[in-house]
Amino acid sequence: MVYNIKSAKAEEFICHEEILDSLAYADANKDNLELIDKIIEKAKQRKGLLHREALLLLDCKDEKRNQEIFTLAEQIKKDFYGNRIVLFAPLYLSNYCVNGCVYCPYHAKNQKITRKKMSQGEIRQEVIALQDMGHKRLALEAGEDPINNPIEYILESIKTIYSIQHKNGAIRRVNVNIAATTVDNYRKLKDAGIGTYILFQETYNKESYEKLHPTGPKHNYCWHTEAMDRAMEGGIDDVGLGVLYGLESYRYEFVGQLMHAEHLEAVFGVGPHTISVPRIKKAEGIDPNSFDNGVDDDTFAKIIACIRIAVPYTGMIISTRESPKVRERALHLGVSQISGASKTSVGGYANPEPEDENSAQFDISDNRTLDEIIYWLMKMGYVPSFCTACYREGRTGDRFMELCKSKQIQNCCHPNALMTLKEYLVDYASAATKELGQALIASELGSVPQEKVREIVQKHLGEIEKGKRDFYF
Ligand code: SAM
Numbered sequence: 001m002v003y004n005i006k007s008a009k010a011e012e013f014i015c016h017e018e019i020l021d022s023l024a025y026a027d028a029n030k031d032n033l034e035l036i037d038k039i040i041e042k043a044k045q046r047k048g049l050l051h052r053e054a055l056l057l058l059d060c061k062d063e064k065r066n067q068e069i070f071t072l073a074e075q076i077k078k079d080f081y082g083n084r085i086v087l088f089a090p091l092y093l094s095n096y097c098v099n100g101c102v103y104c105p106y107h108a109k110n111q112k113i114t115r116k117k118m119s120q121g122e123i124r125q126e127v128i129a130l131q132d133m134g135h136k137r138l139a140l141e142a143g144e145d146p147i148n149n150p151i152e153y154i155l156e157s158i159k160t161i162y163s164i165q166h167k168n169g170a171i172r173r174v175n176v177n178i179a180a181t182t183v184d185n186y187r188k189l190k191d192a193g194i195g196t197y198i199l200f201q202e203t204y205n206k207e208s209y210e211k212l213h214p215t216g217p218k219h220n221y222c223w224h225t226e227a228m229d230r231a232m233e234g235g236i237d238d239v240g241l242g243v244l245y246g247l248e249s250y251r252y253e254f255v256g257q258l259m260h261a262e263h264l265e266a267v268f269g270v271g272p273h274t275i276s277v278p279r280i281k282k283a284e285g286i287d288p289n290s291f292d293n294g295v296d297d298d299t300f301a302k303i304i305a306c307i308r309i310a311v312p313y314t315g316m317i318i319s320t321r322e323s324p325k326v327r328e329r330a331l332h333l334g335v336s337q338i339s340g341a342s343k344t345s346v347g348g349y350a351n352p353e354p355e356d357e358n359s360a361q362f363d364i365s366d367n368r369t370l371d372e373i374i375y376w377l378m379k380m381g382y383v384p385s386f387c388t389a390c391y392r393e394g395r396t397g398d399r400f401m402e403l404c405k406s407k408q409i410q411n412c413c414h415p416n417a418l419m420t421l422k423e424y425l426v427d428y429a430s431a432a433t434k435e436l437g438q439a440l441i442a443s444e445l446g447s448v449p450q451e452k453v454r455e456i457v458q459k460h461l462g463e464i465e466k467g468k469r470d471f472y473f
Contacts, residue, residue: 005259005266010225013263014204019255026055026251036060040068043309046076051258054310058254058302066302073305073333076312080404084385084417085377086337087370088137088175089130090319092346093118093157095359097143099179099216101202103247103291105283105361106143108216113284114357116346117148120160127161129349131169133341133370134428136386136420138171139198141344141361144179144217151185154178158192168427168469172388175240179218180227186234195391196273197231198240199224203248204256212247228260232268237397239264240317242276245295246288250303261311270398274337275307276317277330281362301329308334313404320366324376327366331382340366340373374424375433378440385417386424389472411450412473415457418444419471422464 003015029035039053049057057069094117097106105113118126130138138161142149154176161171176189177198189197203209206221213219228239241260243253257275265271279295280288288294295303307316316335318327320342327338345353345360353359368376374384389412390400403409418441425437441461448454453473460471 005263008226008229008267010222011206014225014256014259016206018259019204019252022052022055022255023251025052026059029056030059030061033062033065036062036065040065040072043072043076046079046312048312049310051255051262051310054258054306055251055255057309058251058306069302069309070305070333073308076308077332077334077336080312080409081315081336082409082414083382084336084387084413085331085382086137086315086385086387087135087340087373088139088173088337089133089135089339089349089370090139090141090177090342090344091123091126091130091161092344092348092359092361093123093140093142093154094145094149095143095346095361096145096148097216098145099143099218100214101216101218102212102214103202103244103280103286105286110285112358114353114359116359118157118347120156122347122350123157123160124164125350126347127164127171128166128169131164131166131171132428134169134374134386134424135340135370136171136388137173137175137195139175139177139339141177149178151181151188155188155192158189158194162193168423168467170470172470173391177240180224181230183230183234186231186236190235194236195388196238196240197228197236198242198274198276199227199231200242200244200276200278201225201257201260202244203253204243204260205248205252208248225260228264228272229267232264237268237270238273238391238400240274240276241272242278242317244278244280245300245303246280246291246293248293250293250295250299254303254306257307258310261314268397270401271311272314273396273400274315274317275311276319277304277307277335278319278321281321281365283360283362284358286362297326297329300326301333304330304335305333313401320364321362323365324368328380331377331380338373341368341370371428371430371433374429375436378433378436383414383417383440383444384421384424385413386420387413387416387472388420389413389416393472411448411453414444415448415453416472418448418457419460419464422461423469426464
């Protein structure tokens with residue numbers, strides 16, 4: 001197969017031979033410090049790296065250069081994303097699934113998992129529970145099942161979620177993580193007002209992919225891999241990539257994922273909005289140790305840093321699959337969004353599951369409350385953000401990237417973060433979090449460059465105290 005970055009065919013834009021050649025190139029050059037230094041210099045221009053260049057940095061074993069890579073990743077993150085961390089929660093609608101994914105407890109043959117699908121009334125209860133914690137952004141999750149979870153069910157659920165206004169609560173952005181679907185269905189999701197469409201590739205290696213997805217519609221590698229092209233064709237211009245680390249060699253995945261990002265940029269003029277970095281976790285009937293390609297914490301950190309450097313404008317997401325310690329390290333190296341107080345069971349926010357039921361997708365390693373996470377972030381000097389302004393203002397796709405590239409984030413996202421944090425403090429925070437947060441907002445206000453913007457934010461912060469909500473630039 002010949003590599004063709006602009007091809008519409010999965011096997012040409014994620015060309016197996018090009019990945020193998022890239023791996024061989026990195027093997028041949030991994031001790032070529034002169035070349036590695038050149039790539040680090042290029043990375044310092046903050047315009048990203050090509051997949052081969054980024055792989056060479058990932059493979060680099062030289063201590064001094066690795067320190068440089070970590071420092072640069074942290075600096076690039078600060079330059080483009082400042083010290084804000086966006087928060088969200090997953091909402092599992094249904095775990096019915098017709099696929100056979102061997103790493104996922106939803107797989108159709110799993111008799112041990114408790115199958116659940118929420119009614120619109122149950123979704124309402126879940127959303128109220130999420131609003132009562134302070135969440136404003138959700139990631140919808142569902143298994144693939146045309147009978148139990150058709151697109152109409154997903155669309156109706158999105159409508160329900162956006163319609164719920166409980167006390168001062170509101171879900172203002174719904175991202176969606178459902179199986180690969182048709183251009184028509186992507187258009188419907190776009191019309192329903194979704195934020196990002198997220199779909200994890202799981203693995204870019206076609207042969208492994210087919211073994212890991214032995215049955216069901218997800219078995220079709222090309223249909224799955226070409227999904228983001230269809231989503232973009234359907235008008236969704238914020239898409240989120242991810243591979244499930246542990247399934248295949250991380251080097252193969254790293255190259256494949258960057259080739260995917262390069263393809264989207266080449267064809268649609270805009271790369272992925274986000275990249276998630278999930279690792280396989282224990283789940284009902286699933287033992288992560290039964291997969292051969294586990295990624296240790298140090299390698300995981302290096303992957304995050306190298307993604308950060310290779311695609312500086314792409315947001316990075318880490319979920320509660322990871323422990324507080326791993327998440328803390330990831331935040332330094334490039335992650336800009338995290339989930340908090342997540343439940344992976346269906347209906348688990350409003351009604352914790354009894355002992356004899358288990359509908360969860362995987363075990364969680366960070367079990368803290370949202371308030372504890374907010375406090376922890378602020379203690380480390382981060383500004384927790386519940387901002388949802390961009391897509392509501394039409395700043396999606398290349399318009400968001402322009403904002404990021406022009407470094408106007410400090411005059412736009414930063415004030416929005418401070419105002420949404422203020423809402424959180426007034427409506428949901430514990431006394432200690434509130435005290436810490438008020439002091440943080442006061443000091444962070446000074447880092448909004450434009451005086452006019454600062455004045456407007458001051459005014460809105462006062463209005464939030466008086467009960468007004470939802471200010472944004
Ligand atoms: N059914 C949709 C699909 O096929 O893309 C939605 C995805 S599922 C609800 C979300 C993601 O969870 C999957 O894409 C997979 O990467 C991840 N996942 C599945 N099993 C997992 C496990 N045991 N540990 C960690 N993540 C897992």
